[in-house]
Amino acid sequence: MKILIPGVAGGIARKVARRLADQGHEVIGIDARPWPSPPKTVEVHRVDVRKRAAEDIFRRRRPDVVIHMATVSALAAFGEERHRINLGSTQAVFEHSQQYGVKQVVFVGRHTFYGAAPDAPLYHTEGEPPRALEAYPELADLVAADLFAATALWRFPKMRTAILRVCYTLGAPGSGTLVSFLRGKRVPTVLGYDPLFHFMHEDDVVQAILLTVEKRLNGVFNVAGPQPVPLSDIIRHTGRTPVPLPEIVLRQLLGRFGFPRLPPGALTHLKYPIVIDASAFQRETGFTWEHDEIQTLEIFRDAAPVR
Amino acid sequence: MARDDSVKELVDRLEIPFNAWGVDPFGVSKRHLVIGFRILAALYRHYFRVQCYGIEHVPRRGRVMLVGNHSGGIALDGAMILASTLLEMDPPRLAQGMVEKFMARLPISAPWSAKIGQVVGLPEHAQRLLEADRMLMVFPEGARGTAKLYKERYSLVDFGTGFMRLALQTRTPIVPVAAVGTSDAIPTVFNLEGPIAHLLQVPYLPVTPWGLPLPLPAKITLHYGEPMYFEGNGREEDDVVHRYVDEVKKRIAALIDEGRALRGGRR
Numbered sequence: 268m269k270i271l272i273p274g275v276a277g278g279i280a281r282k283v284a285r286r287l288a289d290q291g292h293e294v295i296g297i298d299a300r301p302w303p304s305p306p307k308t309v310e311v312h313r314v315d316v317r318k319r320a321a322e323d324i325f326r327r328r329r330p331d332v333v334i335h336m337a338t339v340s341a342l343a344a345f346g347e348e349r350h351r352i353n354l355g356s357t358q359a360v361f362e363h364s365q366q367y368g369v370k371q372v373v374f375v376g377r378h379t380f381y382g383a384a385p386d387a388p389l390y391h392t393e394g395e396p397p398r399a400l401e402a403y404p405e406l407a408d409l410v411a412a413d414l415f416a417a418t419a420l421w422r423f424p425k426m427r428t429a430i431l432r433v434c435y436t437l438g439a440p441g442s443g444t445l446v447s448f449l450r451g452k453r454v455p456t457v458l459g460y461d462p463l464f465h466f467m468h469e470d471d472v473v474q475a476i477l478l479t480v481e482k483r484l485n486g487v488f489n490v491a492g493p494q495p496v497p498l499s500d501i502i503r504h505t506g507r508t509p510v511p512l513p514e515i516v517l518r519q520l521l522g523r524f525g526f527p528r529l530p531p532g533a534l535t536h537l538k539y540p541i542v543i544d545a546s547a548f549q550r551e552t553g554f555t556w557e558h559d560e561i562q563t564l565e566i567f568r569d570a571a572p573v574r
Numbered sequence: 575m576a577r578d579d580s581v582k583e584l585v586d587r588l589e590i591p592f593n594a595w596g597v598d599p600f601g602v603s604k605r606h607l608v609i610g611f612r613i614l615a616a617l618y619r620h621y622f623r624v625q626c627y628g629i630e631h632v633p634r635r636g637r638v639m640l641v642g643n644h645s646g647g648i649a650l651d652g653a654m655i656l657a658s659t660l661l662e663m664d665p666p667r668l669a670q671g672m673v674e675k676f677m678a679r680l681p682i683s684a685p686w687s688a689k690i691g692q693v694v695g696l697p698e699h700a701q702r703l704l705e706a707d708r709m710l711m712v713f714p715e716g717a718r719g720t721a722k723l724y725k726e727r728y729s730l731v732d733f734g735t736g737f738m739r740l741a742l743q744t745r746t747p748i749v750p751v752a753a754v755g756t757s758d759a760i761p762t763v764f765n766l767e768g769p770i771a772h773l774l775q776v777p778y779l780p781v782t783p784w785g786l787p788l789p790l791p792a793k794i795t796l797h798y799g800e801p802m803y804f805e806g807n808g809r810e811e812d813d814v815v816h817r818y819v820d821e822v823k824k825r826i827a828a829l830i831d832e833g834r835a836l837r838g839g840r841r
Contacts, residue, residue: 385679388698389600459681461689463601494599497685504595538684540601561594 269293270480271330271369273316273360274337275309276300278442279375282473283334284309290477295328297321298337317355325363332480334373335360338412340444350408357412361419364426371427373479374416377409378434378465378489379444383539389463390544393432393487403532417487429484431476434491434543437563438469440571448527452573454502455526456537458511461499463540467492468558468566478552491545492556493563498537504561505568514538581611584666589635590708600703602668606689611660618657621791622650622759627836628798629662637704637746638801640669640711641737643826644719645727646756647780647787650794655711655751656692658796669711670703672696676775697736704744712737714819717777721765727757728830733823735815742815743808747801750822752829754837758792795837797829 270287274280275296288294288308296302299315314320316337337356339349357374364372381391382399397410419428435445445466448454467490475490502509512520514534522528548554558566585607596604618624632638640659644651652671660666672695677683693699695716703710713719714733722731741748766779780787802825804818 385684386675386694386696388696388702389693390698390702457681459684461685463688494593494597495601496593496595496597497601497603497689500595500597539678559593 268331268480269295269328270332270334271295271297271325271328272334272336273297273321273356274335275311276302277336278438279436279469279472279476280334280336281305282469283336283476286473286477287480295324295330297324317359321359322363325367325369329367330369332371332373333360333364333369334375334476334480335416336375338376338409340377340409353408353412354415357416361416361423365419365423369426371429371480371483371485372416372419373429373431373476373484374413375476376413376416376430376432378432378491378541378543379406379536380410380413380432381541381543382406383462383535383541385539387539389540389542391489391542392544393489393547399535402535403530405530405532420486427483427485429479430487431479431548432487432489432543433472433475434489434545435464435466436469436472437466437567438570439566441469441567446567446571449502449505449507449567449571450527451525452507453510454507455517455520456498456502456509456511457517457534458513460538461497462536462538463495463542464498464501465491465495465540465542466501466560466563467556468563471556471558474557475548475552475554478554482552484551488548488551489543489545490548490554491543492558493560495540495542496560496564501564504564505571506573581615581660582608584660585611587665588660588668589665590668599706600691600693601688602691603689606686607668607691610686610690611657614653614657615661618654618661622654622755622789622794623791624654624658624794624796626658626662626796626798627833629658631798631800632659632663632667632709632749633747633801634663634665634667635707637707637744638709639704639737639741639746639748640709640751641748641822641826642711642713642751642753643730643830644713644715645722645753646789647720647760647762647782649713649720650756650759650789651753652711652713654753654756654794654796659709667709669709671711671713672700674717674777676777680775697740700737700740701744704740704746710746714822721778721780722757722762723765724757724761724763727761728834730823730827733819735812735819738804738815738819738822739808739810742804742806742810742818747803748822749801750799750825750829752797752799752826752833753794754797754830754833755792755794759789759794760787762787793837795833797833799825799829
């Protein structure tokens, strides 16, 4: 099959591209960010998916499947720019896919869609609305991109659309929100709170995305592997030191003195859990994970030791 | 307080799928259970000198719903029922209560309630726990139950019906349980609402003759009844469900009466 990956320069996207190419698929990647030395089997175009040149690639190459990984989280871009990237790219991907006869689009989204709130169910299912957006307005664009992507299910019924809401990921060391959060020796937490964090190994996410393509999945699916773990255990078992600070203090320190630059709303994610029920995905695809929660943390710890 | 190693053994014998670090998929933590139950066991054995009747009615395995009465300002009854199923059952079982939302919002209380298996009272949680064959602890009177004054201690306020629909839907047996004496420990004379309760982010603050809701070492007894089985699917008409709920309520009222009789005289 011919598979196009917008956002191919991201950590997990690169792995997906390699694996698909190894399986014998023709893989084309698009990204505004560089991927300095991609494997010869992956054709990479350094272009913004929202630009004319990206549409040309859709038209010329006519991919069968598009795996949309060109969204960014609050850690990677700020404010208006992130809104434009996330919504603009999602709109462009679906418009071009519809126009140029793509058979399946996979939108790789995030489990933070559901939001963190004290009165939310612990295991979120796909039928739930996003919550607690007022506490964390910076998530609005990702939530909107997810919901917008899902409109393809009724707007373009001939095309298959899979919306994946993937939990946090760690690798060796991997990339993404949780990896950035655990970067330092000392990891800030909110005093008096210790939420469950749901994460899985990057390679298992890659496998889940491959299965989504292989099984031609259609619909909205949570993607997770092993059980969640309290944040304090994650910090301790990766050799870091938790630094519990009162919320008021932590709010002032964000982005200063080496503390992660997080929007204040992100603190709700350090207070309340976001845990997902991924049984529907497992049922539909037969997905099983290779790395349990303990191995995943050990792999991350060994790859990203603290100095 | 002497360290109670028997509590650790009991926690180790819980038939719950903990991972290698002693954390289950709901975030229940063995380490926290041991700390929490050491305190509860001391209160249960030495402070309230709890006597527990009919624990053999609680199934040893599989989904079950303990349905009880509330009284005495704070949920002491819940705490003692929690202690009783760990300390008195063989194998020990963990009762998982449905806590008020404010407890999941406040610092310290939020992680601790979760780590000792007490989850926010949402139907989704109850259903998920029952489907995982856990033991649920339900007080259908809710916060209106703990808000009962001393003079109302043996009455039962309206029962919610959610628990019954869930029991029908998940085919879960109901074990009625009565706690007697919790109001002697915390005799509420009135409930403080308004700005102070609001400031503490609690629905109300029970006030005792000595002010704070600190419990006296009153004797508490627990009375478990035989399991009750109801047939259905949870989509029955309201009047059917209300009838079933009334059966449970009557059974609990009878257990309270038995308890009072056992304690002798007017109590």
